[in-house]
Amino acid sequence: MLAVEGGAPIRAGRAWPVWPQYDAGTERELLAALRSSRWSVSWYAPAGGKSRERRFAAEFARYTGAAYGVSVDHGSSALVIALEALGVGPGDEVIVPALTWVAPATAVLRVGALPVLVDVDRGTGCLTADHVRGALSERTRAVIAVHLACTAARVDELAALAGETGVALIEDCSQAHGTRWNGRALGTFGDIGVFSLGAAKTLAAGEAGAAVTDDPALYRRMLMLRADSRGYLADAPRPGEYELVEDCEIMGGNYCMSELTAGVLLDQLPRLDAQHAHRAVRAGELEAGLAARPGLSAIPVPAQVDRRAVYEYGIRFEPGVFGAAPVERVAAALTAELGTKVYPPRPPLHRSALLRPRTKARFARIWDGADTSGRTFAGADHYREHTLLLHHSVLLGERGDIDDLLAALDKVRAAYRPRGAAPEQEVAV
Numbered sequence: 001m002l003a004v005e006g007g008a009p010i011r012a013g014r015a016w017p018v019w020p021q022y023d024a025g026t027e028r029e030l031l032a033a034l035r036s037s038r039w040s041v042s043w044y045a046p047a048g049g050k051s052r053e054r055r056f057a058a059e060f061a062r063y064t065g066a067a068y069g070v071s072v073d074h075g076s077s078a079l080v081i082a083l084e085a086l087g088v089g090p091g092d093e094v095i096v097p098a099l100t101w102v103a104p105a106t107a108v109l110r111v112g113a114l115p116v117l118v119d120v121d122r123g124t125g126c127l128t129a130d131h132v133r134g135a136l137s138e139r140t141r142a143v144i145a146v147h148l149a150c151t152a153a154r155v156d157e158l159a160a161l162a163g164e165t166g167v168a169l170i171e172d173c174s175q176a177h178g179t180r181w182n183g184r185a186l187g188t189f190g191d192i193g194v195f196s197l198g199a200a201k202t203l204a205a206g207e208a209g210a211a212v213t214d215d216p217a218l219y220r221r222m223l224m225l226r227a228d229s230r231g232y233l234a235d236a237p238r239p240g241e242y243e244l245v246e247d248c249e250i251m252g253g254n255y256c257m258s259e260l261t262a263g264v265l266l267d268q269l270p271r272l273d274a275q276h277a278h279r280a281v282r283a284g285e286l287e288a289g290l291a292a293r294p295g296l297s298a299i300p301v302p303a304q305v306d307r308r309a310v311y312e313y314g315i316r317f318e319p320g321v322f323g324a325a326p327v328e329r330v331a332a333a334l335t336a337e338l339g340t341k342v343y344p345p346r347p348p349l350h351r352s353a354l355l356r357p358r359t360k361a362r363f364a365r366i367w368d369g370a371d372t373s374g375r376t377f378a379g380a381d382h383y384r385e386h387t388l389l390l391h392h393s394v395l396l397g398e399r400g401d402i403d404d405l406l407a408a409l410d411k412v413r414a415a416y417r418p419r420g421a422a423p424e425q426e427v428a429v
């Protein structure tokens, strides 16, 4: 009997890896930030020296291979300053994939532009150049491509199209820190790469974000946009000196990252590659298990991806594999078997409760002028109804965890399989 109906679960009493991960080294970095008396880049350092948020930005840029990095308080803020740095504003349209967290659409509204939702590839859940081409208008100023869950948008085609059409490309890499496409990090193909460093992400600091670019002018603008028109002193501040100077080329807001947060990130970044490698081993085992199970498969990853980050591991199922059970019911049954959360993707933005521009006067004015007739989202809807997601921390444990996952899939599939369907062969895990 299924655990969700009161039966014994596949896994009980054995914990899953805890996320986020930290140790005495993290505590040392956090305490050092605390004791420095410099809790903000806007405050001075009694001892002098560069701020932690400036050092993290440089380290993170180096990690991605970009020339410049900017630290901010959220991934959402990184999107806002990226759009503002590119000059996107009222009267402009920005193409946003229907399948993503709501922030890319919200950020476009926050700068006064119109987010144009477009459908995605039903396999990867990502935007393609064809989808973008079908939504271009004379008002299109930018495209926000999201590298979703555990795969990548075809960024070479998107960058080529952006180059042809003169439309800016922002890569939202909030779910793909360190994914490489032919050896080059995502986030460096477009004009600007943006990253959330929120608590759930693979590089986590609670509430934080970053942007990277190779363009010195965009870098300079983003610095001012996130710190009320201030940039950095050229050199490290001397003891007691302020590091931010009023450059005032462009009016900004305050989206600065806390120094305490930056301390945590300086500890977390050097751990990221080993975590990626650990997850890749578990993901490989899971993929081998899925390949032996008809009707189940992993989210496809383009062949050009030679190192990938897994934010949410996606398992696809063919219609009918779990009988008539909808994805929510399958996810709930798996969650009960495993004692860790298995969940469907969030509803696409065209039917998301999180995207409600009419509840804010300044957004309603933008939204109500939009012509949304004739738009369909078959790819996004299919992905939503036929994908099961696992948080990346589930892949930070042991081989036995994967055996449990596969056993739970088998048990739930056997329970929900349509009556009269031939039982499938036992598969050794």
Ligand SMILES: *Cc1c(COP(=O)(O)O)cnc(C)c1O
Binding pocket: 073, 074, 075, 076, 077, 100, 101, 103, 104, 146, 172, 174, 175, 195, 196, 197, 198, 207, 208, 209
């Ligand atoms: C998490 C996420 C964001 C938002 O980042 P915050 O740091 O929460 O503001 C933006 N885009 C995508 C694709 C995300 O997954």
